[in-house]
Amino acid sequence: MGNVAAALGERQRPAVEERLTRPRRLLRELHDVDSARLRRLIRSGHLAPCFDAAAEDDDAATSVECPICFDFYPSLNRSKCCGKGICTECFLQLIPSTTTKAVHCPFCKTASYAVEYRSDRTISEKKLEQEEEQNVKAQMRIHPKTQNAGELIQP
Structure with missing residues (x-):
């Protein structure tokens, strides 16, 4: 009975198809x-x-x-530092090879970039992301791209 309770309490992960465990779109060869x-x-x-x-x-x-x-995916990895999403194949191209130094986060520039996979986003995460996108679009309407860089600097 204890085994049944333990099995029910554990988070069940769906089996991943073999073809989804191999990158197919890499731009560079990843020998390491x-x-x-x-x-x-x-x-x-x-x-x-x-x-x-x-x-x-x-x-x-x-x-x-x-x-x-x-590209669009059912779900993404999340940066541990800033929570931004990235697909596995893009992450693989960013990780350091044996001859390079540690990689910084491509979003917030934090050293020692790492990701975690939290499965699909929750409804609240999706809603928050949509609100952030709407705020960015609203800011773009307020500050059109036609401004010169000199106009942005206050004397």
């Missing part, structure tokens, strides 16, 4: 990426699967855009 380790990280839920990318947002309620490649 251990494919077995990558597969384990995806299957254990530490990294998002390498979902099939969609060029257009067919369903805004279930897809989110990667700010690096601009």
